Amino acid sequence: MYSDYSKKFMQLFSDVGEAPYLDGVDRTIPDTLWHYTSISALKSIIETKTLRLGHIRFMNDGAEFEYGSRILREISIEDFSGSSEFFSLFQDILTMSTSADVPVATPFIASFCSKHDSLPHWQSYASGGRGVAIGFKREAFSKVPGFGILPVMYGESNFKRAVRSIIEKIADFCGDAKNNLDGGDYNLLLIDISVMFDAMCMTLKHNALEFENEFRLCNTDYYKKVNLCFTENSGIIKPHILYNFNDISDAVDRIFVGPVGPQSLAYDGIKCFLDFKGLRTTKVEKFETPFRF
Template sequence: MIHNITSKLYADVPQERLYHYTSFSGLLGIVKSRSLWTSDIRYMNDSAELKHTADLLKTEVSRRITAGHAMPDLLNQFLDWVTHRITNGHMLFAASFRSNGNLLSQWRGYSRHGKGVSLGFNPEYIMRCADQQAFQIGKCIYSCEQQELLICQVVDAVEELAEEHDGRLTERDSGGNHVYNQIFEMIESDLLRIAAILKHPSFREEEEWRIVSPVITNYHQAAVQFREGVSMLVPYIEFRLSSMGNGPIDLEHLFLGPTPNIGISMNSLTMFLSQNGIQPQKGISYCQIPFRGK
């Protein structure tokens, strides 16, 4: 059941150009390595990503227990398990794209010092790169009603699995109750994929799409690297952007963020891209938002 939910969520195909916001240093790295750094979703936005899903699950579980659910031990164990796996579970990596390449809220994050760009890609190109690396692309969900329905379906799936496997559960806790961890492990990969595209409604204007990696169960055997974050080391893996071997990335458009040096910044951007064999089909545009230094 839960796998069908995930399949539907990742069935949407982007039709509009996809923009990735980054700093100048990020641009240098992307062009030179021909890749994006996709971060472990537990480390995106200061760990708030998975917490949002955990909060939604807690609300739904509490509602069911209050209503007199027949198996409160199952639901309480599920919540405990989710809380633990948020920091200690399987790894899923993602990178963000926006349908709008000229959002003030994004420039505030990436151009605080006049050093930001948003890179516009043809969605078919991103889809092709994703297919080659077994990544999926999903559109983020902001609707409270849709999120609540999805979470309800997740808990339904847990209950169905528990019923199906009840006779096969052998481990019990000190109180003699079944331990359902093996049930929860059956849904972990799909639950992570769902959590990766559930975002708080306050971010609705971003219209975000995410490329999402295969679930990684053993980081020792995967190409996991680390970068410096705001307050911690952040695990990441590379998402290759060149679908033609070692050729340059296929950039369709680029926005230069707010800067006090528009003319010379546009000039150096053009030279840098040209030197690396990149000529955006739709050119380079200035965002037209006045720069306000701090």
């Protein structure tokens, strides 16, 4: 019975991969998407021909997911406290979304910027200016099924509107499921639904961060079983999945080398490495904007 309702829910939101909650948000994806990272990460990406997508509960800035969760709680109180049906359903979903257990069926993401000259990104994500900005071609992320590029939405208005619409849409469906499923199966269904709200939190950031012009590569088939990998970072074991490039030499357009540290040596080493790995046509440039950290 649970499987039947789970399939019905996925059919109800068959366009979840198209992120209907982003209606009203500019979805124009730039030709080049910039990924700020360390030189060691660049080496790993080229050698393994993969890009790591992190679990949304283990992002570097955990406050991002918590921000979306807080807005969800605010909507629950503001919009649904007067309706026992909606309020009870929304509280049940929030309980599953913020449970202590870490769901495996969930969005995994990698972050990109529309600009290669964002000083905050150099500071925060590229080893304090000692790393690189890798320019990936937009087309590189359209060749693997089950993945997509989504823009981040800044501010709460679109987000709140979408949440209200979805809750109203699924209320009757969940009411029917609750009457026909036992408690365990109904909770499993709520977990499925909570994953969609996790995905929505993934695309929301505070409007003070709009300067980031961020886009996110994510697995759009959230409910498909994934092959998890794990890494340890700062005493925390973090789950992730891998995006496999069909042709890494065709995926990377150019690379900017950070301005901090021995830039010329870093540039020469990267050029030599790329030549050896068959990426001779990839442009490598030095980021010349003067700044201090």
